[in-house]
Amino acid sequence: LEMEADLRRAVLRHEFQLRFQPIVRLATGEISGLEALVRWQHPERGMIPPLDFIPLAEETGMIVPIGEWVLREACRQAAHWNRQRPEDQWLTVSVNLSAVQLDRTDLPDVVNAALTDSGLPAHRLVIELTESLLVDHRQETLERLHAIKDLGVRLAIDDFGTGYSSLAYLRRFPVDIIKIDKSFVDDVGDVPAAAALTLGIIQLGQALQLSTVAEGIEDAGQLSELADGNCELGQGYYFAEPLTTDAMQELLFPAD
Ligand code: G
Ligand code: G
Ligand code: MN
Ligand code: NA
Numbered sequence: 001l002e003m004e005a006d007l008r009r010a011v012l013r014h015e016f017q018l019r020f021q022p023i024v025r026l027a028t029g030e031i032s033g034l035e036a037l038v039r040w041q042h043p044e045r046g047m048i049p050p051l052d053f054i055p056l057a058e059e060t061g062m063i064v065p066i067g068e069w070v071l072r073e074a075c076r077q078a079a080h081w082n083r084q085r086p087e088d089q090w091l092t093v094s095v096n097l098s099a100v101q102l103d104r105t106d107l108p109d110v111v112n113a114a115l116t117d118s119g120l121p122a123h124r125l126v127i128e129l130t131e132s133l134l135v136d137h138r139q140e141t142l143e144r145l146h147a148i149k150d151l152g153v154r155l156a157i158d159d160f161g162t163g164y165s166s167l168a169y170l171r172r173f174p175v176d177i178i179k180i181d182k183s184f185v186d187d188v189g190d191v192p193a194a195a196a197l198t199l200g201i202i203q204l205g206q207a208l209q210l211s212t213v214a215e216g217i218e219d220a221g222q223l224s225e226l227a228d229g230n231c232e233l234g235q236g237y238y239f240a241e242p243l244t245t246d247a248m249q250e251l252l253f254p255a256d
Contacts, residue, residue: 004130021243023035067101095128116138155173177211216236
């Protein structure tokens, strides 16, 4: 209960921050995009990770204003960085969406306003949906996702392969990107079954003309397996952990 009051205050006092993790093109090593990940800078308890407050934020509906802030701030920051880069090197920014946000009829308007106000082109925004979020979907959810896609925004399935009917979602939802769950990537270098499944997911993506992103790459062995298998993109501690805005600025523009 105390935490709930703290969370309400945090929204009013703007106590949230974003971290940005690079998403790398595996064939070349260039940064193609960023995933925005929220943190709560609590005045007494310090930095609180999302897993420790997102569930409460979802229960209380506070995820709606928090999620809107994340979306707006991610678009604003990505547009700012893109303006300093040649247009053929513009970055995408990926934002995680909660089921509670997807239940809101105004979500397409909220997304559109974030794009318009930031100047970020719609095709540079990726919205990440987890399979668990898609499990209890209703018809309106599907229509809302199509309305967001009609803006030009791209959709990713996060944690792909961990749900109980991953393949069904690929038919039912208008997704553009598969994010291969870290649990597959962890074992890709040394467990033959994990390697076979991972390569199978990559080939599935290629057959459906979807981008594939491997999550949680931590070493060179995993990277070479994935690159050899023609996985398009990857993210993980091997490249960089989620970085503060200042650290990401330094990574993107080292000379300045
Ligand atoms: O940032 P970290 O690596 O600790 O993220 C942990 C989890 O929190 C991930 O599953 C991630 O998808 C989720 N998460 C991070 N930022 C956000 C956000 O802005 N909104 C939602 N709904 N989930 C987020
Ligand atoms: O949205 P999603 O559940 O995919 O969030 C990504 C989560 O994975 C975040 O909590 C992020 O900090 C974490 N993460 C990103 N790269 C790595 C990695 O290489 N190893 C580990 N253990 N976690 C990672
Ligand atoms: Mn994600
Ligand atoms: Na994930």
